[in-house]
Amino acid sequence: MSKTFRDWSLDQVLLFPPSVHDFVAADHLSRFVVALVSEELDLSAVLASYKGEKGQPPYHPAMMVALLLYSYAVGVYSSRRIAKACVERVDFMAIVALDPPDFRTISEFRRRHLAALSALFVQVLKLCERAGLVKLGHVALDGSKIKANASKHKAMSYARMTKREAELAAEVAGWLKAAEAADAAEDQAFGADKRGDELPDWVANKQERLAKIRGAKAALEAEAKAKAQAEAEQAAREKDKANKPRGGRKPAAPLDVPEAKAQRNFTDPESRIMKTKDGFIQGYNAQAAVDAASQVIVAHGLSNAGNDRQQLAPMLDAIEANTGELPEELSADAGYCSEANLEFLAQKRINGYLATGRQKHGEAAAIGARAYRTGSQLAAMARKLRRAGRRSRYRLRKQVVEPVFGQIKQARGFRQFLMRGIENVSAEWAMICTAHNLLKLAKAAA
Secondary structure: OOOOOOOOOOOOOOOOOOOHHHOOOOOOHHHHHHHHHHHOOOOHHHHOOOOOOOOOOOOOHHHHHHHHHHHHHOOOOOHHHHHHHHHHOHHHHHHHOOOOOOHHHHHHHHHHOHHHHHHHHHHHHHHHHHOOOOOOOEEEEEEEEEEOOOOHHHEEEHHHHHHHHHHHHHHHHHHHHHHHHHHHHHHHHHOOOOOOOOOOHHHHHHHHHHHHHHHHHHHHHHHHHHHHHHHHHHHHHHHHHOOOOOOOOOOOOOOOOOOOOOEEEOOOOOOEEEEEOOEEEEEEEEEEEEEOOOOEEEEEEEEOOOOOHHHHHHHHHHHHHHHOOOOOEEEEOHHHOOHHHHHHHHHOOOEEEEOOOOOOOOOOOOOOOOOOOOOOHHHHHHHHHHHHHHHOHHHHHHHHOHHHHHHHHHHOOOOEOOOOOHHHHHHHHHHHHHHHHHHHHHHHHO
């Protein structure tokens, strides 16, 4: 008994040309993104940069914005991968309408309009508010270390710079002396009008390496002097505020020279060596404040400091700037806990839940082993978390903010920045957060 199969004809031509709207279903994410960009988002900041009619007409900015937002939402970040998808994937074809841009066009558009693209975060967040996804009842704050577009092996410590500078200077001086002797010998042998006075390539390369090391050293020394001056000014302010001198050992004067272990990367000088659970990386510290109602990111930030302690106040200011109000509750891990941060939360009248020590498996919140000064904010927070136990609102932190980083880094595969420099990387992180909120908005609209 034979079986009848459906016809498979690769040479069959279409009687009518297809419509790009038929490439994907009506409820597909690509259609949602195109509609959102075309009807809801204000692209005046992007459009304003196009003036005059000279040159080849560029791709429509709305199409390029929709392409980038959709690419980030589905985990495609490289301009080459985006360009490849535009000719291989029907969801991308539906956005570009069978007119795929070159990867250089995509890369240049993103670079040229990076600030305007990062500003779309607030517009998408406002749409999430209109959809009822932002409540600001409880906000969880956390940071995650993400690799920079630079290798940690391209970094050098200040002590190593000092040693290597002396070695290279002596080596270059010896070669220059040898080159001068060789020039003199050649002049005597071939005549003074003959060529041969150029330095060899290996000497020039060493000189270039020496110049890079000296530049990096100078940058570290400038940072150390600025840090020492800021610490001295802060110490003077605290001394003026104090009613009585504090006991204990007198703090050492801040150093105006870099520490021996201070490092600087030659590829991305603004990135830093940071410790993660999987070891050390060359990267940045990405911050996200997430609303507990629907895991919408209400504020984002980025720094090159491995410690989260200085990020709490700026993130709360960003929440207020983005939404017009502050959250009722805030939870964060022990990295954000300090007397100053707890006092800041009290001034803002925010009910805070900050771990005062490292959390152990199975505990509702970490209390910390050390005894805090009676009457301090740290002691009060430790009592607050201990009193609530497993019912503490602190438990919301893990189930609110940590899944967001999991969705970004694992589900959508964003584990390394494409750009370099803290300003560009901050804008790139803003685009990642915008794509996350866009997915939440699409899910709510479905």
